[in-house]
Amino acid sequence: MDAKLTLRFLATFIGLALSALGQIDGAKFAADIRAKYGSPLARQTFRIPAGEMVVDYAMNGNVCRVQLPSVGPDDRQPGVKSTMAVDNFILELVPLTLRGKELRRMSMSTGLHSVSTIEYENLVIAEGLEGRERTGITVTFTTEKCQDQPAQ
Numbered sequence: 782m783d784a785k786l787t788l789r790f791l792a793t794f795i796g797l798a799l800s801a802l803g804q805i806d807g808a809k810f811a812a813d814i815r816a817k818y819g820s821p822l823a824r825q826t827f828r829i830p831a832g833e834m835v836v837d838y839a840m841n842g843n844v845c846r847v848q849l850p851s852v853g854p855d856d857r858q859p860g861v862k863s864t865m866a867v868d869n870f871i872l873e874l875v876p877l878t879l880r881g882k883e884l885r886r887m888s889m890s891t892g893l894h895s896v897s898t899i900e901y902e903n904l905v906i907a908e909g910l911e912g913r914e915r916t917g918i919t920v921t922f923t924t925e926k927c928q929d930q931p932a933q
Contacts, residue, residue: 823837823838823839823840823842823928824836824837824838825838829849829853829870830853830854830866830870831849831850831852831853831854831866831867831870832850832853833850834847834848834849834850835847835848836848837927837928838927838928839925839926839927839928840926840928841925843922843925844922844925845921845922845925845926845927845928846919846920846921846922846927847874847875847919847920848917848918848919848920849867849870849871849917849918849919849920850867850917850918851864851867851909851914851915851916851917851918852864852866852867852915853866853867853870854866864915867918871906871918871920874920875904875906875920879903879904880901880902880903880904881901881902881903881904882901882902883899883900883901884900884901884902885899885900886898886899886900887900893911893912894909894910894911895909895910896908896909896910897910903922903923903924904920904921904922904923905920905921905923906918906919906920907919907920907921
């Protein structure tokens with residue numbers, strides 16, 4: 782009986798030891814994944830009154846891009862969604878002092894789809910449009926490089 786118990790204990794110990802050894806090299810596994818597929822995306826999604834706000838980060842941890850929905854709930858009219866609600870949210874999120882001086886406004890169109898941009902000293906606000914309907918807004922900080930952008 783004692784020999785069987787010792788043998789079971791030894792087999793269990795060996796199995797656990799092999800399992801632990803397989804998990805020790807997690808850093809090598811992560812390095813292999815990064816070498817094969819590139820660096821991980823640093824992205825977070827936040828729930829805001831208008832829906833979801835997607836925030837991308839640069840390698841240094843600073844925010845490089847914020848993606849927002851096209852419309853949000855209007856505070857003055859319950860049950861109504863408006864573009865002004867998102868515009869007000871952006872004004873709160875990135876106030877004029879953070880944006881810097883406005884440099885230029887631009888619009889590009891390819892048929893039904895178009896993009897309207899406002900370029901400031903520190904960031905660019907781009908508004909996607911399909912016809913006259915806004916499809917989304919992206920705030921890109923020009924001083925930061927997102928991890929998913931190719932090296933230049």
